[in-house]
Amino acid sequence: MTAHHQPSAQPAPAPRPVTAPQPDPAAGRAVYEADRAHVFHSWSAQGQIDPLAVAGAQGSYFWDYEGNRYLDFTSGLVFTNIGYAHPKVVAAIQEQAARMCTFAPAFALEARSEAARLIAERTPGDLDKIFFTNGGADAVEHAIRMARLHTGRPKVLSAYRSYHGGTQQAINLTGDPRRWASDSGTAGVVHFHGPHLYRTQFYSGTEEQECERALAHLEQTLAYEGPQTVAAVILETIPGTAGIMMPPPGYLAGVREICDRYGIVFVLDEVMAGFGRTGTWFAADLFDVVPDLMTFAKGVNSGYVPLGGVAISAKIAETFEQRPYPGGLTYSGHPLACGAAVATIRTMAEEGIVEHAAHLGETVIGPALRELADRHPSVGEVRGTGVFWALDLVRDRETREPLVPYNATGAAGAPMADFAAAAKRGGLWPFVNMNRTHVVPPCTITEAELKDGLSVLDEALSAADAHTVGGTGA
Template structure:
């Protein structure tokens, strides 16, 4: 007979066998979630929670959206898995829909299992394509927890795993609220942050830099919306030096 599932049994099994990321394992107390729908999830004791963060900012369409659930069920019944060398209708269609929204001739989509793996592959591609090794990223950034991705990450979570040999150089991005550049307006912050990046490139040797990786709006290391013009300015610097 299946034992009666309660919040306590779920939590006990979790604490016995599940290793949680980014956590001192002995100090955490994960909430046992019994279900979710729309903007809410609930525990085993009848408490409902409004999910302001959409889990890890990844369920913006809402929990258990009926169309998503139906699509998952339908595909699971038809074809669960396929090796990378084959073509399959749903992957082709997903890629086509993404390509419709990506700019210019960025028309080829490489599917990965998550963010860190995407970053690892993007960095490898940039290095192979340019023949250069350095990658620049900002302090106060998060790029994932695998080898290159954690070295790119610009917050202290990097320190225990920083090999200091990953070819990563960090610089300051714009953040007017606590401006590293003593700026008081968005225009000043933009201009000074771009000048700082241009200086960093000049002294690192732009011909040694394969890529600059940026979150358009840093998310897990803070919510720091760049001033107008900053991203275009970074693009311009990259174009100037073949980065």
């Protein structure tokens, strides 16, 4: 079991009262019917989904039109780092909308300049130039474009266990099965295996071996591809949706050294891990590594208004000092989104939210999940940091056979569906991906709320236990 901890330096943010849900089933039916008639949902077979009609959200909770309230252990899609409807950010959005709701990107604007300054203050090293995008996928697209133009090379290496976005280049970089339908194998992308000791590809027995062998594998891949053809290596600092696999000590520093040796741009994707999620402003801070480019989105303004970006090193920025960068977006640095980012970052600093996330991971989440693992045979491994954790669920602890097969669909995925249904019956909305459940609540969740959610998680894991070897479903 792997964990990295950071000490808490400030008191927890003050809890905010949550408005009691008011049932309105008729309104809920209207919302649901309009959705089913007209909304085309992502990553879904449209005729096989049954989306919940959500009436409202506040703090760490959301509720439906029937009056059922759920503690959100998903943070939306791991982006509501400051929780839902934070009054300071809501007020800032309203103020920005009244002052200057939108404006073209070629001008200097207060909200845009201040958002860039606040982000650059917190990024590691000399990542002091900020290129704004609409979200994480297009941030990755632009980071790769910058790397290719900077180096004059075509190829990019990324890990199999990864997710980098749904646009064409980003989905090819992605390592999970969502890539398959759109991957033509001709986008200049080469995949390699990153470290993951629990399910090692390298027959390692220790973190040290896993680090050494994963780095050797990367270097061998580069040798076969021709390092002079490789523009960039891109990694999620801590892979998110793919399983929150903490890189072993020395791995990211080793990748940095390999990239330096071959003149390759090192890109870290912090779209999910950034802005407090790991108990630090950026996950890179945990590993004392500085990339050449860093992508961000999600937590930069808690998803209140779509925003992403690329933090750019001095070396990369110099390439475009006299040479135009051939890329842009109509809404780059949108004032409303940047105003939300300014308010979010200031609020996180004022309320000690990053420190609170570190404290929760060290004193509440980590110990509680390890205790659950001791009692539940379905829990194979616990890993994470801050408010960024995963439980790797297994059918057999000895063999580490996953609770459901890789990319399971239909009846094959029933054990995870049973677990998720049990959590929802208890008022907890879980994050479920393949054979894992992730514990990724808002960074502002209180200890009391967290303990309530962990208690429901404890009960729900019994549904997973039933499908283990020796369980009633085995």
